[in-house]
Amino acid sequence: MEFDKIDVPDEGEPIEVIDEEADEFEVPDTPIIPILHGDGIGTDVGPAAQQVLEAAANATGRDIAWMRIYAGETAREMYDENLPEDTVNAIEEFRVAIKGPLTTPVGAGFRSLNVALRKTLDFYANVRPTYHLDGVPSPVSEPKQMDMVTFRENTEDVYAGIEWEAGTDEVEEVREFVEDDMGFDDTIHSGDVGIGVKPITEFGSKRLIRRAIDYALEHDRDSVTLVHKGNIMKFTEGQFRDWGYEVAQEEYGDEVITEDTLWEERDGEQPDDAVVVNDRIADNMLQQVLTRTDEYDVLATMNLNGDYISDACGAQIGGLGIAPGANFGDARCLAEPVHGSAPKYAGQDKVNPTAMILSGVLMFDYMGWGDAAQLVKDAVEETISSKQVTYDLERQIEGGEKLATSEFAEAVVENIEKLS
Numbered sequence: 001m002e003f004d005k006i007d008v009p010d011e012g013e014p015i016e017v018i019d020e021e022a023d024e025f026e027v028p029d030t031p032i033i034p035i036l037h038g039d040g041i042g043t044d045v046g047p048a049a050q051q052v053l054e055a056a057a058n059a060t061g062r063d064i065a066w067m068r069i070y071a072g073e074t075a076r077e078m079y080d081e082n083l084p085e086d087t088v089n090a091i092e093e094f095r096v097a098i099k100g101p102l103t104t105p106v107g108a109g110f111r112s113l114n115v116a117l118r119k120t121l122d123f124y125a126n127v128r129p130t131y132h133l134d135g136v137p138s139p140v141s142e143p144k145q146m147d148m149v150t151f152r153e154n155t156e157d158v159y160a161g162i163e164w165e166a167g168t169d170e171v172e173e174v175r176e177f178v179e180d181d182m183g184f185d186d187t188i189h190s191g192d193v194g195i196g197v198k199p200i201t202e203f204g205s206k207r208l209i210r211r212a213i214d215y216a217l218e219h220d221r222d223s224v225t226l227v228h229k230g231n232i233m234k235f236t237e238g239q240f241r242d243w244g245y246e247v248a249q250e251e252y253g254d255e256v257i258t259e260d261t262l263w264e265e266r267d268g269e270q271p272d273d274a275v276v277v278n279d280r281i282a283d284n285m286l287q288q289v290l291t292r293t294d295e296y297d298v299l300a301t302m303n304l305n306g307d308y309i310s311d312a313c314g315a316q317i318g319g320l321g322i323a324p325g326a327n328f329g330d331a332r333c334l335a336e337p338v339h340g341s342a343p344k345y346a347g348q349d350k351v352n353p354t355a356m357i358l359s360g361v362l363m364f365d366y367m368g369w370g371d372a373a374q375l376v377k378d379a380v381e382e383t384i385s386s387k388q389v390t391y392d393l394e395r396q397i398e399g400g401e402k403l404a405t406s407e408f409a410e411a412v413v414e415n416i417e418k419l420s
């Protein structure tokens with residue numbers, strides 16, 4: 001494929017897909033991996049993560065041919081647009097990529113580039129594991145109990161961006177349609193109104209929930225919890241829950257049982273190899289992740305709930321500086337930290353690059369580089385345990401040594417070399 005302003009490295013080879021449906025790849029020893037550093041603190045955490053991931057690849061007998069790609073501010077400078085075709089094409093073509101955060105203006109301005117990327121390339125599952133690393137300070141007394149993986153539907157819900165601005169002709173048309181044609185004549189109050197639409201499809205819900213159940217089975221997890229607000233939004237969030245139970249009951253046989261069956265037929269005793277599917281209302285779930293943390297494993301939910309819940313889970317294991325994530329589609333992965341571009345810290349060589357580094361761990365795991373992934377995880381844990389940390393953790397650790405972003409990355413690289 002020809003790119004306008006992207007340099008494709010000579011030395012690497014692309015990752016080849018063998019079976020798209022089965023997520024099967026042929027990964028060369030020096031794969032070409034597109035990397036987008038991102039806006040704001042992306043300029044700090046991007047290069048730091050790149051350095052650490054490369055060190056782990058080298059320590060396990062491999063290399064990475066990085067290919068810089070651009071969106072947001074850097075793309076505006078180079079291409080005079082926010083999300084160039086080059087970038088979308090590169091991620092599509094090379095299959096596995098990693099990105100830092102991208103700024104989205106609140107209220108006016110362009111729509112989220114993250115959402116655009118996820119939708120355009122059909123990265124339908126945003127996966128956010130939250131687990132505790134030794135030495136990371138936490139506001140809870142038993143942070144090790146937090147070991148959940150949130151599967152967040154990535155292409156639908158209010159994030160689909162179907163909304164109309166107050167005071168426009170369009171919103172008046174929608175209001176008339178809703179009130180007069182659909183008969184909701186007493187629901188929208190008079191005066192200015194902004195209206196949004198929340199699409200939740202059977203297809204989108206089921207493929208996300210399938211992915212969560214498959215993950216739970218493959219990783220020996222006990223349960224998948226469908227998180228929804230179906231008591232209020234019956235035909236969107238309530239349907240998500242019902243479609244979830246349908247997938248569980250119709251597609252997995254004995255491998256999956258529902259919580260009702262568990263109690264009605266087995267007095268709560270879980271079969272060894274089965275995953276239990278249950279559901280919780282979202283507001284209760286935000287309490288449960290704090291009060292009954294160790295009872296939950298894998299969460300499957302819609303876009304907005306997933307965004308809230310994964311941040312709440314992340315708070316227990318060190319906050320946004322630590323929390324990793326990755327977007328998955330069929331035979332494609334775009335790793336990215338949970339955090340945003342934190343503009344007030346941009347370019348200060350200050351923030352924690354761990355979230356982006358651990359997002360790279362998810363990417364390595366997906367590529368079948370489990371040894372490199374484990375090495376990165378161990379080296380990060382070793383660094384933090386020795387109290388060498390960035391500002392966000394140092395302010396919570398007595399006797400901690402405050403490192404800059406780049407110094408922290410160097411310390412992790414040293415530990416990679418020591419541990420390998």
Ligand code: NAP
Nearest residue numbers: 101102103104105114320321338339340341342351352392
């Ligand atoms: P944010 O950028 O995640 O920052 C919120 C706070 O989290 C920071 O002030 C800082 O807290 C802490 N934090 C975030 N990243 C950190 C790191 N690497 N190390 C240490 N602490 C870190 O959230 P925001 O301020 O709400 O959003 C800023 C912009 O990012 C917005 O334009 C938003 O749309 C965008 N965003 C992008 C993505 C994405 O690209 N996937 C995701 C979320 C938000 P303290 O100041 O308390 O230390």
